[in-house]
Amino acid sequence: MEKKKADGFIIPPNYFYGRTFEIEVKAPEVLIPPLNIPAVAVPETVVETPKTALPKVEMPVGSDIKVSALSLSSIRAKRELEQTTKATVKEAAQLPTEPFSETDMMLQWNKYAQRLSDKGHKIMESLMLINDPKLNGATIIHELPNEGSKIDFESEKHELLGYLRGKLHNHDIMIEIVVNETMDTRKAFTTQDKFNRLNEINPNLDLLRRTFDLDI
Structure with missing residues (x-):
């Protein structure tokens, strides 16, 4: 008797109970063609540090720094x-420190007083002509009658000192003010008085005046 072939065979579920299965899944290989990208040279970035000028250092003469x-x-x-x-x-x-005489000093002293008169600086002019200064080495000693006149003289002394140093070519010249309240003041107010005082210092002035018939 011929057996009939089964049309289909169904595995019951209990067949798979208690069994383990390993399934290996292989990923498909994907072939990526190499990319021929030319190498690009990257320029180097040079950072320039700003130049800072060093400050000048002024140091006084004789500094112990x-x-x-x-x-x-x-x-x-x-x-x-x-x-x-x-x-x-x-x-x-x-x-310069050239030597000079008291006569040389007095001539320049009175010339400066005349310049003050021409400019209208009568107070300083009268203080200069109030008495004849004396010369002690390179120091000019000038007497004034009180402290107030000394203060007025000191306030304008530096210009006179610069004038005398330049005209007499001696930068060692100093002016010393002495207060003498008992001094006998002699003031020259007129042109003749001023000329007489200059002539006392240098008698050749009168000879010069008479030779060239000069007016005072």
């Missing part, structure tokens, strides 16, 4: 200090 020899600014400071010292020494050496 210690300067480091390892610092650039210290080297510059040393050079500037040496140049300043040389310039100062050179300038001091070139200042």
Whole structure:
């Protein structure tokens, strides 16, 4: 008797109970063609540091500040200090200190007083002509009657001192004011009085006036 073939076979679910299955799934291989990208040179970025000028250091002559020899600014400071010292020494050496007499001093003293008169500075002019100054070495000693007149004279003394140093070619000249309340003042107010005082200092002035027939 011929067996009939089953049309289909169904596995019951209890067949799979208690069994483990491993399923290996392989990912499909994907072939990526190589990309021929040319190499691009990246330029190097150069950062320039801004140059800062070093400040000049002015140091007075005779300064005892210690300067480091390892610092650039210290080297510059040393050079500037040496140049300043040389310039100062050179300038001091070139200042004239020519000798002069009391007569020379009095002539320039009265010339300056006349300049003050021409400019209308009557107070300083009268203080200069109130008495004849005396010369002690390079120091001009001028007597005034009180402290008030001394203060007025001192306030304008520096211009007179510069004038005398330049005209007499001696930068050692100093002016010393002495207050003498008992002094006998002699004031020259007229042109003749001024000429007489100058003639007392230098009698050749009268000879010069008579020779050239000059007016006073």
